[in-house]
Amino acid sequence: xxxxxxxxxxxxxxRYGDFIAANEIxxxxxxxxxxxxxxxxxxxxxxxxxxxxxxxxxxxxxxxxAGFDIYSQTENIKKNIxxxxxxFSLYEDLTVVENINFFGGIYxxxxxxxxxxxxxxxxxxxxxxxxxxxxxxxxxxxxxxLAFSVAVLHEPKIVFLDEPxxxxxxxxxxxxxxxxxxxxxxxxxxxxxxxxxDEAEYCDRISIMVDGKIKAMGSPAxxxxxxxxxxxDGVFTYLARQATRSGD
Amino acid sequence: MPDVVLNNILKTYNKGExxxxxxxxxxxxxxxxxxxxxxxxxxxxxxxxxxxxLLLPDSGTATVNGFDIVKEYKSIRKKxxxxxxxxxxxxxxTVEENLNLFATVFDTTIKENYDLIRxxxxxxxxxxxxxxxxxxxxxxxxxxxxCALVHRPKVLFLDEPxxxxxxxSRKExxxxxxxxxxxxxTILVSTPYMDEATLCERIALIQNGxxxxxxxxxxxxxxxxxxxxxxxxxxxSRLLHDLRNNRHIKSCFAFGEYHHITFENNxxxxxxxxxxxxHLQNHKEITLKHINPTIEDCFINLMN
Numbered sequence: 001x002x003x004x005x006x007x008x009x010x011x012x013x014x015r016y017g018d019f020i021a022a023n024e025i026x027x028x029x030x031x032x033x034x035x036x037x038x039x040x041x042x043x044x045x046x047x048x049x050x051x052x053x054x055x056x057x058x059x060x061x062x063x064x065x066a067g068f069d070i071y072s073q074t075e076n077i078k079k080n081i082x083x084x085x086x087x088f089s090l091y092e093d094l095t096v097v098e099n100i101n102f103f104g105g106i107y108x109x110x111x112x113x114x115x116x117x118x119x120x121x122x123x124x125x126x127x128x129x130x131x132x133x134x135x136x137x138x139x140x141x142x143x144x145x146l147a148f149s150v151a152v153l154h155e156p157k158i159v160f161l162d163e164p165x166x167x168x169x170x171x172x173x174x175x176x177x178x179x180x181x182x183x184x185x186x187x188x189x190x191x192x193x194x195x196x197x198d199e200a201e202y203c204d205r206i207s208i209m210v211d212g213k214i215k216a217m218g219s220p221a222x223x224x225x226x227x228x229x230x231x232x233d234g235v236f237t238y239l240a241r242q243a244t245r246s247g248d
Numbered sequence: 249m250p251d252v253v254l255n256n257i258l259k260t261y262n263k264g265e266x267x268x269x270x271x272x273x274x275x276x277x278x279x280x281x282x283x284x285x286x287x288x289x290x291x292x293x294x295x296x297x298x299x300x301x302l303l304l305p306d307s308g309t310a311t312v313n314g315f316d317i318v319k320e321y322k323s324i325r326k327k328x329x330x331x332x333x334x335x336x337x338x339x340x341x342t343v344e345e346n347l348n349l350f351a352t353v354f355d356t357t358i359k360e361n362y363d364l365i366r367x368x369x370x371x372x373x374x375x376x377x378x379x380x381x382x383x384x385x386x387x388x389x390x391x392x393x394x395c396a397l398v399h400r401p402k403v404l405f406l407d408e409p410x411x412x413x414x415x416x417s418r419k420e421x422x423x424x425x426x427x428x429x430x431x432x433x434t435i436l437v438s439t440p441y442m443d444e445a446t447l448c449e450r451i452a453l454i455q456n457g458x459x460x461x462x463x464x465x466x467x468x469x470x471x472x473x474x475x476x477x478x479x480x481x482x483x484x485s486r487l488l489h490d491l492r493n494n495r496h497i498k499s500c501f502a503f504g505e506y507h508h509i510t511f512e513n514n515x516x517x518x519x520x521x522x523x524x525x526x527h528l529q530n531h532k533e534i535t536l537k538h539i540n541p542t543i544e545d546c547f548i549n550l551m552n
Contacts, residue, residue: 040414140288167440169287181485198504240416
């Protein structure tokens with residue numbers, strides 16, 4: 001982990017009419033860091049993430065993502081990030097190889113680089129036998145590991161993971177975090193949301209959103225100390241219970 | 249007779265290629281809160297659909313509230329409430345219209361069983377004129393539960409009611425279930441969250457269509473066959489790697505702040521040797537302690 005800043009936001013705000021979904025959020029994320037972005041349903045996580053990915057224009061405030069401006073350089077942002085969610089990540093009707101080719105193509109990877117990365121990825125995941133199978137036929141755990149590997153195929157500066165491990169079995173969930181650690185070691189910044197509080201402990205730093213604002217930020221150890229709670233579940237529950245808006 | 253009984257239920261898809269439910273037998277007692285615990289794809293939803301008479305098994309028998317799932321399916325449908333994993337209410341109807349519809353279908357009124365749903369309904373009542381499709385996730389979940397309860401079912405089937413829900417809302421949901429149980433309703437609930445297992449009276453751990461263990465959470469924890477330890481150091485990701493390659497270690501999994509480990513021979517000397525090894529590998533601030541397993545430890549152990 002270095003101190004190079006890859007995400008910097010300053011009073012980033014998104015309003016929908018009278019409703020302030022994200023309210024002046026300010027934070028920095030460093031290169032290679034595993035940053036946990038926590039919050040209860042409806043706290044504003046998805047809204048904030050959409051802005052950070054260049055998919056939604058903020059109402060006010062500033063941000064730079066991988067060095068690019070969140071208003072004027074959204075296309076550059078998209079090229080320099082990866083994204084995966086629990087709900088949608090790969091095309092179920094395409095095979096493993098077809099999905100890799102498709103996403104490699106979208107990100108403009110050269111044929112030579114793509115072939116090298118593809119062989120590498122299939123070997124690392126041990127999916128030689130499944131390479132020509134439809135993604136829809138794979139078990140969820142495999143899909144999620146594949147989706148993550150595809151999201152970092154083009155070596156983005158940052159990868160956004162939206163509840164990547166929901167519903168996954170406990171062993172695969174841990175293998176998934178091995179992949180996250182490996183990506184982080186190779187310098188990719190990980191921006192991750194999760195409802196599993198044990199996974200919050202694996203993050204270098206965490207922010208907790210409540211009612212559209214960032215209520216707490218720090219390493220898991222710092223947060224536990226500040227709030228005098230034995231674990232992250234205690235910290236999260238304490239803060240989330242202070243929410244007043246009837247959220248999502 | 250128990251409220252739910254399954255005998256050797258088998259369900260396959262793709263002409264037998266996929267065994268979704270593989271020879272599953274268990275029973276849920278009258279008034280019991282029973283949990284089916286397992287990841288996506290374990291077969292939980294197929295079991296729910298078979299018991300709610302929406303899907304026929306390939307073989308095996310089952311009864312719900314004493315009625316056969318094949319021959320007496322109509323009687324079962326009157327007696328059960330079902331909240332599917334996927335939100336299945338009418339998105340274009342309002343909160344109140346949905347609830348009224350379900351009450352009418354079951355030949356009752358909201359008023360008649362209001363005491364049963366009151367606790368839950370008051371939380372969504374301020375939005376009773378809002379269309380269901382416009383509700384937030386947590387509100388949809390509460391409305392779906394109300395609709396499943398409005399005819400005062402004898403048996404309630406809840407398929408992953410807390411998936412994708414934050415930990416605070418999950419705790420509140422389980423509080424609601426406890427209160428429903430006190431009203432004498434038998435509840436079969438499924439969840440991929442292992443920490444919710446201890447909130448059930450009995451659980452079945454399920455993986456790949458097969459039941460790995462059925463018992464009270466406490467007994468399942470007692471049956472964990474090894475001595476379990478928690479360990480941490482100043483460098484957790486390196487520690488995980490070093491533990492996996494250590495000759496004394498049998499199993500090692502990350503568990504939040506600590507890694508959980510078991511030793512090859514369950515002997516005291518091994519833990520001393522391990523700490524020596526880790527010191528040599530430059531780990532600092534090492535803490536090693538004996539702990540009680542969680543359901544997730546048991547699940548992982550049974551999977552291997």
